[in-house]
Amino acid sequence: MSRVLHVPFTGADREFDDIGQEMMAAIEKVFRSGQVMNGESVPRLEQSLAELSGRRHARVVNSGTDAVYFALVAAGIGPGDEVLLGDVSFVATLHAIVRTGATPVFVDVTDEGTIDLDLAEEAVGPRSKALVVVQLYGRMAAPDPVEKFARAHGLALVEDAAQSLGAEVNGRRSGTLGLASCHSFDAMKVIPAPGTGGVVLTDDPAVAESVEQLRHWGFADAEKRHVVRLGHNSQMSSLTAAVLAVKLAQEERWLKQRRATASTYSAGFGDLGCGLPEHGSLRENIFHKYVLRTPKRDELAAALRASGVETLVHYPYALHTLPFLERHPHRVVGDGRAKKHAAEVISLPIHPYLTDEEIAHVVTSTREALLAG
Template sequence: MLTTTSIPFLDVRGITDLVREDLDLCWERVLADGRFIGGPEVETFEARFAEYCGTEHCVGVANGTDALELILAALDIGPGDEVIVPANTFVATVEAVCAVGARPRFVDVRADTLEVDPDAVAAAIGPRTAAVMAVHLFGQMVDLDRLVPLVRRHGIALVEDAAQAHGARFGGRRAGSVGVAAAFSFYPGKNLGALGDGGAVVSDDAALVTRIRQLANHGRANQGHHLHELRGRNSRLDTLQAALLTAKLRRLDEDNARRRSLMQRYRERLPVGCVSVAQHPRAESVHHLAVVQVPDRAAATAALDAAGIGWGLHYPVPCHRQPAFAEFAEDRLPVTENAAERILSLPMSPTLTVAQVDRVSDVLSRAAGP
């Protein structure tokens, strides 16, 4: 059941209204052309998104989970392989590993950023390790200064899960431009969100991208529509979503800058006990989520509810504690487990106002008490 809040957790309708005229034109153009799968709109978006990410190639796919799975499949990662995954991530990251028959190896995260701990990755690397999932969580890229040399030294693939990091940078490099390939989601709530599901893979590896494109299109051979060289699947970004995403991409940097400004305001106004996730000094976050840790989450959420303020949890049950992945839970991961009891996601959208941030902060200050 949907409820109306005076400050929504995510203002999807307001974000859409920012580009409503452009979206109406996209709909009219696609409807008039009658090509609803493929076509120039998809090619245009792929070219522009690749350029935006600083990569050579882009393949539009059906969703972000498919993007991750297709990368792993194209890398021939499967049974007998292990993929290192931070336990603090959405389950889609783990689902993709399991879908190709590989084994997820869960590791802990850093206490300050709640992103994958390079020391934990180093300790988990073994003879069966085929890849590391670099999950750019909450809008911030992982510590690439430490992670990239590590994977290169061991000769394993770095796959970027950039579903929450559209436009984020680390050391000047965009999310998607560092690993062997990167997966993006365009779920409506993302910084670059479609009006439905959608996803993409970006990479500089032309051969890998060609294989991913084949796998995503029923394994069709490049030279023949009726020849299927691979056992593929149906995972394509549809024409309408591609056109809408191209229109929204034009204002992504502006919207991300607004998010950074709002997050800074949160940091200035939140009470002492409400600690926001830290930002690496070489990272430029796009603040997909405004995540904080609070000492008493029940009291904080009750106060927000009473004030008509939306909130979320990302993520209260870590992946290694999910029943679906219990067989892979080998160790306790104390940082992830402790954070899961304290994390709280506050309202964050480019349409959010400074006054609304102040109101959220004031409500949390009163809930924290003297």
């Protein structure tokens, strides 16, 4: 009986085989410093992230969800306001908006899954105060039209760049759009934390100060003597920051490996008409996910599972269809492409530690499944 090759969706164990000694050394250094919280690794990581994005300020927090929420709060968003967003994203984007008390306004998406700015014109109303633009799957949307739209309508622009750390379009890095930008470091991201984490990036010192207060229980000073607002405990531990710094040093190498895998995939699927990601310059798409679109999604997922290939769906819902919204005010502009997107997308394994044999197996298995009927 022939062996079924197992192709994992993520490669955390292989990553540890590669750079585990460096990570453990960084962890030991933190423990020996006695500063497992608020140690020197935190501001060092913030400086590195600010430099990578080209922003003046970076504030790391406990999660990407908190990052988007804090950015919106810093922008003054609250009850009575409306926030525009595309109808395709991870639910965390929506959670952040709802947590502020604001009303989400779901705008249908383009064929690429990003917000349709033409429809967004119809969505703007007297209570519209912010736009959250989501950089989906590792590919950055063209910044100029988004920023122009936000300026024209007086909207605070928050970039949910959770999936696009390091991406770039026409010389603009992901993490530079609007009032504030947010990255995530959860276990599925290109630079994954040993758990979770996020960062708010901004050029506005008032936004940076607001996030500083929000992440530290509402304290207005480092000595934690004066509480000036309702805050949260959303700190990133020194241990997490130290490990992320080790991984951030691998970013260019890992990107090239992801890119090579994506190129092999696209060459193997190019004749099948299954909605391939576009390829441009090296950083135009960092391939946080490699996503195909096919009406035979469920059949493909079952066939790949039988072949030993792990897949996931990002995302199996249009945001406006989530049931908890029955208890929360919201508006929907356009209805169709987001639902179609949710019914057709499937994500293939793409991480820096896939072997040539595994990549070839994914290509062969995917081709066979899509051509089978």
